[in-house]
Amino acid sequence: METRRVGDQHKRQEQYKYCFQALTPNAYQTLFSHSRFRRLHSSHNPTVKELGSGEWCLQKRDSFRNDSFSGNGNVPEIGCLSIIVLGASGDLAKKKTFPALFHLYCQGFLPPDEVHIFGYARTKISDDELRNRIRGYLVSERSASPSEDVSKFLQLIKYVSGSYDAAEGFQLLDKEIAKHEISKNSQEGSSRRLFYLALPPSVYPPVCRMIRNNCMNKSDLGGWTRIIVEKPFGKDLGSAEELSSQIGELFDEPQIYRIDHYLGKELVQNLLVLRFANRFFLPLWNRDNIDNIQVSILLLQMFENHEVLWGREDFGTEGRGGYFDEYGIIRDIIQNHLLQVLCLVAMEKPVSLKPEHIRDEKVKVLQSVLPIKDEEVVLGQYEGYRDDPTVPDHSNTPTFATVILHIHNERWEGVPFILKAGKALNSRKAEIRVQFKDVPGDIFKSKKQGRNEFVIRLQPSEAMYMKLTVKQPGLEMSTRQSELDLSYRQRYQGVTIPEAYERLILDTIRGDQQHFVRRDELKAAWEIFTPLLHRIDDGEMKPIPYQPGSRGPAEADELLAKAGYVQTHGYIWIPPTL
Ligand SMILES: NC(=O)C1=CN([C@@H]2O[C@H](COP(=O)(O)OP(=O)(O)OC[C@H]3O[C@@H](n4cnc5c(N)ncnc54)[C@H](OP(=O)(O)O)[C@@H]3O)[C@@H](O)[C@H]2O)C=CC1
């Protein structure tokens, strides 16, 4: 288990506290973008804090602590930090893990005097070869001198080659990490080791065992060893539980960070604030006022040879057709990303912001979901999917699904939660759409135009907008649909929204598990979908073909209408331009 030094925390906080009065956040950003200033102050990770009466203070931000939610019991740690990316030769590492680390580095969260990064995989390449593989993916809007930052960041990376199931490679890795720790004069027992498993889950058990046997850190002086594991966590309830037990025998739950990158998205993180810090929503957020809720992730992606046709996306397609066919859209997106978002939309107010309190409430939602009915599922497979060379000719794998869930509790009885995800569709967006009931005794007959909707656009063009009926400006008393719009790009100009992976890796370093999936959450999530998945795997339920570049099968829209969703015809929300 982890131990921490509280005395050092105070000393360290005091050491770096300093103020620049009358400095606005924008002025600070500009100042910080000058490399000389950054050189002077980056190791202090300063942040801007409002003092009140229009004054702003620049103060030390501890790189390993989330000060705003100190209620979760975190205590900052000091000393040397080693981040080890296992599967460093792979797709995720190149496209997401290393770029996220680079962003953190550019913002001063990974001070070079404390941090070292190791890549580990079987592929025999040199340090420089690994650096060259990832160099092109290191782009940061926050870097004032990008090429200088890229070079410095790459120098922090060392590569170790070895297998995933033999001690030799991990002993070598341990030696390299220890060398780094000694070079930083890190006291034994105070160093921190973060292992990011950017690997296929099939190798998680041997890799965890190797880490446990060969690379653990002493924790008696506040040091720790943590692991981040990627999805998919299993293929169904049985395999997920088996994987959980295997990892659980080697690591305690507080050391395991099961990542779901949707939990790191800005507007997903905003859900708790939105729901529980605003009086507006408290009395409305229930079955008395809400008719139905949709959560959707729509993608343009197709696989391999179709990519060019439909516009290649920056993440998740390349060479993943084989992976995808084994899993399908429900395992790839619905059982994890959509269900996690649903939990945050539907859960009760947690006792506090402590990770365990939040996760307790999420588990309750999952445990209250009723069994899925066949007639409330529409599966689709886009035409041409099976032409992909990595996909079997008779694949029954859905590339699209709409599934209706019902939550059996006092707040949500009777409100359908419509989860929808698909690939090769006509648009790319992720959103939460809360549709309210019709106005009782409507004297304007406005229900023919549309219902009130509260939409949270997760991506692209992050926004929240409230669709409502207003008087058409002019002499006549007629109504029209309009919106109250909080578009982030317009409202928060110049603010860079962090990447999900960046935020979640930082949370792991800080020891904050709020945005990670707990073992019992995972189990409850698989319990919901396993019966349906087995029926699909056994060929008892078949996907309906749909045209690539369409909305998916027409039957999905019919299911939506049956569930009570009323489409507003002729209204389209257009993200405001600057
Ligand atoms: N890429 C993506 O878009 C996303 C990936 N993920 C998840 O992240 C993890 C890593 O994904 P990704 O980087 O795409 O995976 P890759 O297939 O690129 O694998 C990563 C590395 O693991 C090693 N590896 C691959 N297959 C095996 C195998 N059968 N046995 C042992 N080692 C193997 C290879 O390294 P070497 O041979 O050099 O050892 C490879 O470079 C997976 O769990 C994936 O599901 C999650 C979301 C998105």
Ligand SMILES: O=C1O[C@H](COP(=O)(O)O)[C@@H](O)[C@H](O)[C@H]1O
């Ligand atoms: O986990 C996954 O998510 C991506 C979609 O993520 P986004 O952040 O780009 O919305 C998806 O394309 C991929 O198939 C899936 O594995």
